[in-house]
Amino acid sequence: MATQRQRSEFTRSQLLKAFRSAFLSRGFDATTTQYVLTQIGLSKGAMYHHFRSKTEIVEALYEEESRGAIERAMRSVRQTASPLEQLKQACLAWTREVRVPEVSKILFEIGPSALGPQKAKSVEDEISLGYLEELLSQAIRIGEIDARDPRLLAKFLNALVAETALYELRTKKVSTGVLNDAIEGVFAALRP
Amino acid sequence: MATQRQRSEFTRSQLLKAFRSAFLSRGFDATTTQYVLTQIGLSKGAMYHHFRSKTEIVEALYEEESRGAIERAMRSVRQTASPLEQLKQACLAWTREVRVPEVSKILFEIGPSALGPQKAKSVEDEISLGYLEELLSQAIRIGEIDARDPRLLAKFLNALVAETALYELRTKKVSTGVLNDAIEGVFAALRP
């Protein structure tokens, strides 16, 4: 005998876990709800009681994965001195985080292709841009860089970092050096 | 009485045109083959004689749109002097090209969501990276910038430009200034 809360939570996490591993090994389209449900011995009705759609499940997984990677990266640079240096280090740390195959597969393949690239991007942005803008604003306050458009600047960093991750993913080559230079270049262009 | 070549070419372009406009107004998933076929009075068999799948049609459209935008952008900077300056101008020109709603919709929405982001990216890269790398190599030869990794550098430029385009798309704000600075920053970081 279990409380409803427990039952519900268990089933929910059960679903997420099973879908996650199925998505990872077969991709979104090739993963049928039926397959997953059979695996964990659950019914369609139960699943649709917890999630409105198959897409909503990817959304949950994508958000969790995105948040996880970013927070781990941010946590790893908490006590560094300058905001700009922190920012750069966080970017480099993030490229390391997403070298984990499962993470990159969800962030760069499953998510975008299932939610649509815009939607995925907007979810990702909502999570990451806050952190980046915060540090950028600090840097601006201190006078490390010029104001301009912090949001677009944050997006630039995001883009450079994502591009590097994708590049590393494809070529199996570590490219932090070039990324480092590029980030510093962008900063340099905005120094007062 | 028409030659087979003519018949074939006509039907093919007919299909592409109809699918293009349907995709633009309803998106990929919501566009059923049946709807499009009814519109132009063609059969499913005919369509599947010309294309292996619905996806293959988007692929053709995406490639054409991508190539078009890039080539228009490149053409607009042919006679500028320095390779690096040409490169920058081409990037700025491209952001102007993709301000056309139909172009951006196909390049940033339909294509990636239908082909999957990786596939779309690889198609886009194949088209654009050639141009960018060529100019970068020239710049390196002349000594305008340091060697390092021209391919990744080209990807960076691509990413910055795409990011700007997306940003402009969302905010309806022209951001060539910041992009200009960022590009110059990246260049500056690589000056000998």
Place this chain on the structure above:
DNA sequence: TATAAAACCGACCGTCGGTTTGTTTTACAA
């Protein structure tokens, strides 16, 4: 003019996400 091959037709099929209807389990108040 015979024959091959390309272009085209449209009924049909399997799959799969999602819905609906009904059953079981938990919560809670009287």
Place this chain on the structure above:
DNA sequence: TTGTAAAACAAACCGACGGTCGGTTTTATA
């Protein structure tokens, strides 16, 4: 304890859609 409401789950069912397949018409060629 019992009655009842609501949450959790089951499973049959639906409709839409992409894609297939056998066959017909049109063009090419020898």
